[in-house]
Amino acid sequence: MLTSINTSQSIGEIVAVLPKASEIFRKYNIDFCCGGNRPLAAAIQEQQLDEAEVLQKLEEASFETRELTKRVNFREMKSDELIGYIVATHHAYLQKALPETGELTAKILRAHGSNHRELFRVHKLFNGLRTELEQHLIKEEELLFPLINKYEAGPSDKLAGEINRVMKETEGEHEGAGDILKELRKITADYSVPEDGCRTFEKAYSMLQELEGDLFQHIHLENNILFKRYEL
Structure with a gap:
């Protein structure tokens, strides 16, 4: 209960x-x-x-x-364990899913764009999201996560301040990605495949939904669990 x-x-x-x-x-x-x-x-x-x-x-x-x-209890994980989980699970997923989904959105745009004009917007939104996320993953892996691990090894006010600066940037990027996902869901009518949609159409929308779910969980683990530990 x-x-x-x-x-x-x-x-x-x-x-x-x-x-x-x-x-x-x-x-x-x-x-x-x-x-x-x-x-x-x-x-x-x-x-x-x-x-x-x-x-x-x-x-x-x-x-x-x-x-x-x-x-798995994410709240009880040490920060380095949680970071390792995020990278191995969510970052690894995005590195595979982003190019695959990009290829699918291009295919359905070419095949169905003349009858479903919203696919032009879907293609544009997704590729903007993809560019942002690819850069975002690099920022986390090469800057933010190493700063957190360094702080855990030897805390200092300087490191805490730097972590918070990068975290705020990261949270802003999370919000931007969330806004794009909301718009994608809206213009696709909750990823409803039209009657004339082919299997590739179904696969593209299925992957977009899967990506949304994974990304929401990814952002949740960072914003609501990991980052809370280092807020000033």
């Missing part, structure tokens, strides 16, 4: 305590990564959701929490 979770808590805090909540929030289009600092009550009110229904879904998800936390 969710005896410790209520709508006054921040969305990000809820997901940190209850990882399964991320799936529920995606279902209701509640932003748990870039908008993770907002109280759940604010999101429910803004989107005119049924508060009792949302809390019931969270309560149902709580039954799976024990097994999930046995498998």
Whole structure:
């Protein structure tokens, strides 16, 4: 039972305590990564959701929490372990998925763009996102994460200040990526494949949805767990 979770808590805090909540929030289009600092009550009110229904879904998800936390508890990971997980899981995924998804969006634009003009926007948005993310991964791996590991080995005010400067840049990039993903979902009508869509069309939209889910979890782990440890 969710005896410790209520709508006054921040969305990000809820997901940190209850990882399964991320799936529920995606279902209701509640932003748990870039908008993770907002109280759940604010999101429910803004989107005119049924508060009792949302809390019931969270309560149902709580039954799976024990097994999930046995498998991996991100909040209890040391920073270097969490960084290692993010790089090996989410960075590795993006390095593979970005070029594959880019190829698919180009194919469906060429094949279906004349009948589905929104694909021009999908192609442009995705490629902008891809460029931003490729640079973002390099910044994290070559600058931010080494700074955090250096701080853990020998804390100093200077390092803490530098970490916070880069973290703010990174969080801004997270917000930008989240905005693009929201626009992609909107212009594709929640990735609804049209009746004349081919298998490549279905695959492209499926990969975009998969990328969205992975990226939201990636951003959540950083914004709501890792970065919280170093905020001044």
